[in-house]
Amino acid sequence: MAEAFAAKPGALPVLRGRHDLPEISGRISAIVLDGRLPRYFWAAFFSCFVFVLIFLYSITYLISVGVGAYGINVPVVWGTMIGNFVWWIGIGHAGTLISAVLLLLRQPWRASINRFAEAMTLFAVAMAGLFPILHLGRPWFFYWLLPLPNTHMHWPQWRSPLVWDFAAIATYPSVSLMFWYMGLLPDLAVLRDRAKSRPAQLFYGILAIGWRGSAFHWARYQTVYFLMAALATPLVVSVHSIVSLDFTFAIPPGFHSTIFPPYFVAGALLSGFAMVLTIAIPLRWAFSVQDLITLRHMDNAAKLMIAAGMIVIYGYASEAFFAWYSGEIYERTMMWQRAFGPYAPLFWAMLACNGAVLQLLWFRRVRLNMPGLFAIALIINVGMWIERYVIVVTGPSRDYLPSSWGEQSLRWLDFGILFGSIGTFLALVFLFIRILPAITIFEVEELAEERGSAG
Template structure:
């Protein structure tokens, strides 16, 4: 903001942000009433019932699929030797990846002081939590005897047996459970001041009591805020390396093995980028309909959508680089198994999934270079959906094509998902959506106190702009 030459002003016109972070005419009171009112006073929009109804139906299908799985066993799925991992691991990695954007938005962008995160961080953190819950289901269901899941944990058992700590699968147990716990803590801490607002706004006695208990007596004291902000920053500082470590460890599940196509050092960074990519796609997929349904366009503005689209484009390019390097390294390694695996991916029986993946994840997202596409809301929604599908296909390609033809042609085989695979997969999508919609029904979907904070800063900036006419572009 210091010395801006007229030349730089002209140049930066093209880079100016798309509109403000918060729509015009808002005050501390009006943002408070609007966001808390979405839960407390506003009539639940029809769209909420439609989505929740569909999601709840899918949850029932999940129940059915899981009950059948428990009574018969994993044989109802399409998995068999050589493809023993199948949908369970594909979906596990997909869901974990979706969760990561929430941590990125709330933690990394907090550390980088990216104010635009305010309107979507609460939302994205909730998404993380529910995505991790869906992800966690799959390894448990895949275990065959899920009621013995506690064997994964190091506890002094009467059998005298302990986990094998040199295995990435054991690291995974620690990584995922830490990630789920820390995400929950971070989300809850972020909610405390807003729960106090809800307690003070609620009219019904029961709501006052419930929000009051959850707010733990928060009263907005300056000293409390001081410690609160320190704790939030430190949690963000802890969550940032955590999110990178979690998906690196998930990628170790693959990379530490010697299966062709998995045994590669590019996996950790490329998995992390892919996770953020799919996570942002999911944030957009949820934010676009919900902002419309709840008329939140003045709080989740075009500027937010535009910025998220840019992050998606950037991480999409990293992922594209990963695909390129995979193919290059397979050729360059001179290893016949690696070379065959890549050739098989591109031209073998699963080639359509590979090329669909390239289309969804690499080609179509290039449209996001255009600002008109980024601010065209329906088109952006469609692209986000396509990226979600693309990232699922990526995991399908990684898991299935590597396993189905490895070293010995005599042990090659094909993998076909059964109806129970699909039912479990769509069931978790239903579970995710149902939890998400319950969340926006009972808790403030946007951080109210951070919105007030952003509003105060926007006002300061506006005052500054008024004092220095035309000298300060954008913000």
């Protein structure tokens, strides 16, 4: 709170205070090399690891019993698995936007948060990629989606969005991983040079692949880094647009909507930045790096959430308006049932979380209040999951034949897999913070140099 009140209007720096280069590299690398971790770090990690075990048990049970164990039925054959898939893919979008798009736009405030945002992207996409495979029913045959011949001559149907999903998901983590690793190279060399134990020197030395920081290295690095940023930028739009085509190519009421691609992309950015704040706010407090991850970062991320969230709200209004304006009884019935039927509590909770709560971010005092901003980010994360679930289940549950209407009954396995995936994601974030620098050393040093020369 004191930090928020101390910030004057229009006076939010990217870095607070004066920093020299050895001090920056020493502080960030010490978190990894010296093990300067908060005393509750490992307690939090092992709490998450409990959910990792729940996740593994739930997957084992699912494969042993079958997909009917987690509550899907006819007509709702897409349930929490596909909802989780869309939610996790969306969370991964903010990392690519912060890393690639803001790099191309020369935005200096990305420097302190891009590293863990990129890692968040990789972990979120890894979680997302599991759910379509588990939903197949026979996950060991997932490779049938690949254009590979086999003894049964199964070839993928290239007109199916599910095949496009496989290609998009495979492309997205591949490019994101290469881009993330490229950004790590200079920092890995710093860890290699500062490491005191021989195993650490070998570990980071191998990962640094001979980086020496010469002018030749930096010239090639800048060229390749910007080229990969340009390559990754279209993925922000294309991946979640392709995910939305899973729905728009289907015929149930509420699915075949042309608003879905931009609507899904905006929702992805909203949930992605909410997760960035969910990680960044505890991170800057736990490791006392408020001078490196400043209120400027929090304020800008909150503003981007407002922009994406207002597009999402427009999508909600557009869906309702065109269901009425079309005059089609099935669309009108589906929308009415969504608002006043069996899923009405979830529908109104979605509007409250993603619509009403979002409006608080218009106020600068709220954006600079870290506990309040953290709570809003958590609420929006919950709201975006509810939105994905509502979209997935309400259309098929109210299709063209009233005699076949039905609802999905959530079971323990739905929650075990959802919370297990969240715990696995957070456990991976904890391990990342322990093994690799969560803040980009060389980019923060560049910012410090620029501020020093400007001063």
